[in-house]
Amino acid sequence: MDLYRLGISEISARIEKREISSREVTASVFSRIGSVEDRIRSFVTLTGDQAMDMAEKADREIVSGKRSTLSGIPVAVKDNMCTKGIPTTCSSKILQGFIPPYESTVTSKLLEQGYVLTGKTNLDEFAMGSSTENSGFFTTRNPWDTERIPGGSSGGSAAAVAADECIAALGSDTGGSIRQPAALCGVVGMKPTYGRISRYGLIAFASSLDQIGPITKNVRDCAVLLNVIAGRDPLDSTSAPVAVPDFTAGIGKEIKGLKIGIPKEYFIAGMDPEVEKAVRNAILQYASLGAIPVDVSLPHSGYAVATYYVLATSEASSNLARYDGVKYGFRAEGKDLIDMYMQSRAQGFGAEVKRRIMLGTYTLSSGYYDAYYKKAQQVRTLIKKDFENAFKTVDVILTPTTPTAAFRMGEKTADPLQMYLADIFTISVNLAGVPGISIPCGFTSGNLPLGLQLIGKHFDEETLLRAAFAYEQSTDWHRRKPNL
Amino acid sequence: MDFSIEHLARLARLALTEEEKPLYRDQLVNILRYMETLNELDTAGIEPTSHVISICNVLREDSARTSLSREDALGNAPDRTEAFYRVPKIIE
Numbered sequence: 001m002d003l004y005r006l007g008i009s010e011i012s013a014r015i016e017k018r019e020i021s022s023r024e025v026t027a028s029v030f031s032r033i034g035s036v037e038d039r040i041r042s043f044v045t046l047t048g049d050q051a052m053d054m055a056e057k058a059d060r061e062i063v064s065g066k067r068s069t070l071s072g073i074p075v076a077v078k079d080n081m082c083t084k085g086i087p088t089t090c091s092s093k094i095l096q097g098f099i100p101p102y103e104s105t106v107t108s109k110l111l112e113q114g115y116v117l118t119g120k121t122n123l124d125e126f127a128m129g130s131s132t133e134n135s136g137f138f139t140t141r142n143p144w145d146t147e148r149i150p151g152g153s154s155g156g157s158a159a160a161v162a163a164d165e166c167i168a169a170l171g172s173d174t175g176g177s178i179r180q181p182a183a184l185c186g187v188v189g190m191k192p193t194y195g196r197i198s199r200y201g202l203i204a205f206a207s208s209l210d211q212i213g214p215i216t217k218n219v220r221d222c223a224v225l226l227n228v229i230a231g232r233d234p235l236d237s238t239s240a241p242v243a244v245p246d247f248t249a250g251i252g253k254e255i256k257g258l259k260i261g262i263p264k265e266y267f268i269a270g271m272d273p274e275v276e277k278a279v280r281n282a283i284l285q286y287a288s289l290g291a292i293p294v295d296v297s298l299p300h301s302g303y304a305v306a307t308y309y310v311l312a313t314s315e316a317s318s319n320l321a322r323y324d325g326v327k328y329g330f331r332a333e334g335k336d337l338i339d340m341y342m343q344s345r346a347q348g349f350g351a352e353v354k355r356r357i358m359l360g361t362y363t364l365s366s367g368y369y370d371a372y373y374k375k376a377q378q379v380r381t382l383i384k385k386d387f388e389n390a391f392k393t394v395d396v397i398l399t400p401t402t403p404t405a406a407f408r409m410g411e412k413t414a415d416p417l418q419m420y421l422a423d424i425f426t427i428s429v430n431l432a433g434v435p436g437i438s439i440p441c442g443f444t445s446g447n448l449p450l451g452l453q454l455i456g457k458h459f460d461e462e463t464l465l466r467a468a469f470a471y472e473q474s475t476d477w478h479r480r481k482p483n484l
Numbered sequence: 485m486d487f488s489i490e491h492l493a494r495l496a497r498l499a500l501t502e503e504e505k506p507l508y509r510d511q512l513v514n515i516l517r518y519m520e521t522l523n524e525l526d527t528a529g530i531e532p533t534s535h536v537i538s539i540c541n542v543l544r545e546d547s548a549r550t551s552l553s554r555e556d557a558l559g560n561a562p563d564r565t566e567a568f569y570r571v572p573k574i575i576e
Binding site for chain 2: 097098099101102193194195208234237238240241300303305306307309310317321324325326327328329330331334335336337338339340341342343345346349354355357358359361362363365372374375376377378379380381382384416417420431432433458
């Protein structure tokens with residue numbers, strides 16, 4: 001059995017029984033990386049030597065009786081989370097050479113558990129995009145078809161999990177950046193409730209929307225990883241003072257009587273027939289497991305993408321003002337200070353990042369603030385209320401994760417707006433701050449994976465995981481692997 | 485919608501080439517028009533949402549604790565001298 005193919009729970013159980021060591025698992029993962037990475041390109045930075053040191057340390061701790069769930073487990077981390085002493089680039093030239101002097105809270109928690117970092121994964125620059133084509137370095141390939149994109153912005157993390165280049169990964173999700181690539185790569189990805197996980201050390205894109213979450217090979221592993229990274233953090237004042245349950249507790253419990261909302265706005269004329277068929281079949285499957293499908297309406301769904309792009313670009317223009325060629329990263333020559341700023345930012349940022357900074361600068365500028373930013377914040381209230389109303393009658397909401405399967409490289413790069421619409425089904429969840437999970441729900445006739453999204457109430461990840469696990473265990477989509 | 489791309493780029497501290505200016509301008513106009521579909525909704529009297537969970541005024545004790553050392557804080561600077569960031573001359 002190739003160890004790299006396994007998930008967290010299987011490896012952890014075998015490590016606990018001392019059947020295998022972390023060094024063996026880590027060596028297996030790096031041998032896999034050696035044979036597929038030149039075709040997939042999931043990683044901006046590989047941490048081979050450090051990983052073997054971390055594995056040896058984990059093995060020593062395991063022998064001395066200090067074993068945690070993640071002890072010795074190789075995990076990949078999206079390259080927008082700070083790792084002390086290890087380059088962190090956001091896949092941007094402007095952070096070229098940046099070595100964080102501190103550790104993000106999520107990776108600190110993984111370190112306390114004795115995890116093994118396999119490397120930092122590729123993303124659309126500053127997490128702005130849906131395909132990794134906006135990476136300042138290279139495009140990651142979809143393991144199911146290397147002519148296609150893996151989704152984004154956490155495309156490197158999702159591809160690494162799908163290609164078995166790690167046992168699990170962390171991503172971040174501002175408008176779908178965990179769920180969309182998880183769907184397109186055939187793996188599990190969750191955006192937890194806003195505030196569930198500390199954002200300390202996550203390089204900011206849109207602070208009121210950004211959230212870190214797990215990308216894993218199955219639903220149980222998602223719960224295991226969430227257990228480790230969730231919780232209030234004094235270093236992030238927006239992390240919520242809410243008790244963290246054991247997210248694995250509901251796994252395996254039945255879903256009889258669970259009310260699943262089916263929002264009509266997500267099933268529209270002209271939708272991709274293969275996506276519709278897979279998701280309709282999943283609804284039937286849920287009914288056969290005893291859940292009750294209920295029609296619901298989220299009437300402002302059609303305004304979510306526009307709302308999102310006003311708010312996300314406004315927040316980004318402010319957050320990215322810090323890249324000035326002075327404190328860290330890339331600096332270009334300029335004839336004076338302002339010119340140095342302008343040249344450094346012009347050469348350091350890619351086209352999509354510049355576009356969004358200018359959009360946000362416009363929507364926040366004097367005279368336009370009320371018309372764009374305040375207006376979008378008001379529509380955000382309406383979108384949030386849509387979910388509150390729906391959750392008066394249902395426990396979870398079920399939708400497709402994406403409008404189509406993975407698209408070809410270059411297919412949507414000419415028109416930024418077309419790329420934005422790739423996130424049409426995932427964006428509302430960030431605006432409302434509720435949790436969402438994508439799980440595999442089928443394949444197209446061309447053998448490309450499709451994902452199903454479940455959306456829950458604020459801080460009710462437990463119900464989401466219970467519902468996701470019940471479906472997963474009644475299908476075998478998650479067991480299929482790409483042929484690499 | 486009427487705006488100067490040069491003015492906007494300067495506010496955003498981005499140097500644009502002559503070829504880039506019309507390209508970005510057209511793309512921004514296209515996206516801003518799409519954003520204006522929000523005007524179809526009557527939002528009079530609707531409270532704006534800036535933050536989705538009800539946390540406000542998170543307070544903590546004002547106690548001293550260790551922070552990054554000066555060397556760590558300056559370690560990533562593209563240019564520095566002693567304990568300072570070095571930048572192009574500001575005052576004429």
